[in-house]
Amino acid sequence: MLTRQQEALPLQPVVLERDQHGISRRQISENALKVLYRLNKSGFEAYLVGGGVRDLLLGRQPKDFDIATSATPEQVKQLFSNSRLVGRRFRLAHILFGRDIIEVATFRGHHHQVNNSKDMSSQSSQGMLLRDNVYGTIEEDAERRDFSVNALYYNIADFSVVGFSNGLADLEARRLELIGDPETRYREDPVRMIRAVRFAAKLGLTISPRTEAPIRELAPLLSDIPAARLFEETLKLLLAGYGLETYRTLQHYGLFAPLFPEAAEVIGQGDNNYGRFLELALTNTDERIAQDMRVTPAFLYAALLWGPVEIRTQQFMHEGGLSYYDAFMMAMDEVLGRQVKSVAIPRRFSSVVRDIWMLQDRLTRRSGKRPHRLLEHPKFRAGYDFLLLRAELNPQLKELAEWWTEFQLANPVDRQQLSRHAQARHNQFGDESSKPRKRPRRRPRKKKEV
Structure with a gap:
């Protein structure tokens, strides 16, 4: 059996048949089902993926339902007139149902592969992915997921759940494991470090030793992330109902200071009252x-x-x-x-x-x-x-x-x-309203010229 340290193909997928899991289509949004059914009937693979499957298996109701498919973004756009393509780093299709947006992503391949994609991936000198529009298979897509508990797929074709990289076992053990070599994966996208903290706090998971090991050393890499993207990430961190635990975990791993340097400096000076x-x-x-x-x-x-x-x-x-x-x-x-x-x-x-x-x-x-x-x-x-x-x-x-x-x-x-x-x-x-107010000085009137 391959160890987690090895960067090879994901562990043999575990398939839970329809009668082996508790996910019901009644729990999935009607709009997400519409997208899944149309993709499947058009001859494409179509899966509910990631957090939506994870939360349903945990007995939680997901806020978002994301879809992974073998169809390219352009093919998705041809199938859905109510769609638009977004993103440069990750090309995605958004299917619009009024205010409800169903996000559809094409299976990702490895960024070192060469294929017919016009927009190949590129990396910074620090190893961060700048472009990533290389497409692949569901197995390769699972490898590209960040955490094993997110490498879970609900197949609309037969209503089974497919788990890669020990994702189902990790979810049952309440363990957060990064897929692949942690340092490499964090360098590809440093935001994964704060995502680890968010999932641990939100889902009550324990971050595994190998997953947490490089975080303190690599925390400064967050300074390379666009400030606008970090705003969206901090909203998810602190406004998900687990803000206090998330804050303490961010401090523990040295991730709070790169996000809020002004606040971290004051707390670091020993201002316990402000903390x-x-x-x-x-x-x-x-x-x-x-x-x-x-x-x-x-x-x-x-x-x-x-x-x-x-x-x-x-x-x-x-x-x-x-x-x-x-x-x-x-x-x-x-x-x-x-x-x-x-x-x-x-x-x-x-x-x-x-x-x-x-x-x-x-x-x-x-x-x-x-x-x-x-x-x-x-x-x-x-x-x-x-x-x-x-x-x-x-x-x-x-x-x-x-x-x-x-x-x-x-x-x-x-x-x-x-x-x-x-x-x-x-x-x-210091109520200044109790102090007597000074009357404004009256300016002398100008004499009219004769």
Whole structure:
């Protein structure tokens, strides 16, 4: 029997006949079945593949149903008028059913093979695959899968499940094994390292010793991955309902710093309070997802980068003699500017991150009509929730958080009373609204020329 260290053909496939597994077509989306049936009737091999099969075998309901086939992308496009071809590195067909997208990939061959493909694969000097449109057989496709638990195929022709590279045995043992030589596979695509962490946390799998061995050494390779791609990957990492465990595992393998260097630097300086705040935010996010409540990436990114913003603000004030507002604005720009070089945060989210941060100062201003106007702010709720998180670790903010909770629930008369009390008292949290406002100097009127 071949060992896992050998880069040879995958282990003899294990086939589970229809009565040997629990997958039912009722669990597969109607649109995915339509694609599978049409490909099969047109003479092509067609399989539900990867995570969809894995999750169904684990008793989970998949979010996506991906398909692997012997048809080329161009042949798929000819079969489906509602399709489009996407991707340069990996040429794929997307079959569109309204908002539902079924992704169809042609069986991949080995990137060192020569075939008739017009777009041959190429690699960087570090071993990373830049182009990979070499097609092959289902056996070769299985070898090209990243983890054995993803080398699983549901055959629409006879409703059997085919597992390669010990995938079925590894799934039963709750073990995450990389197919092929780990260092080579990670160099081909460094994102596989964070995918290993994601699958381990999400599925409760143990990363095998050989699979985890090169990760710490190769973690810096993530800096070669486009920042836009890493944004999508971090969403999957931290917004899948297992954010806290994923974060701790990323730290364990040295993968957090390449993704969030600003945050890692603060935590590395021994700022345990900020580390606890970040874990609290991740726990809160996980709980909201478990309760099917809405979550936004902006809130989590605001938490991830709050420590660096606070530290840089104080540094700008101390070193440059700037006011808090000016220092804070500069700190926001600098921290976000550095972060997007690693993980590109789209403007639609970074603008909300800024709103959440700026609301933290505005929430301290509780006199007059300010609180009433602030309630109308479109991001008030996100800013308020952020304040609640901060107050859990900072006793000085507890009164402020409780005041805003009471203010939201109060009737108009009680709200006015709360505002008057806030204006009268000396706010120990630096409430600038309690300070007397200076009247603007009136400019002398210009004399009319005679």
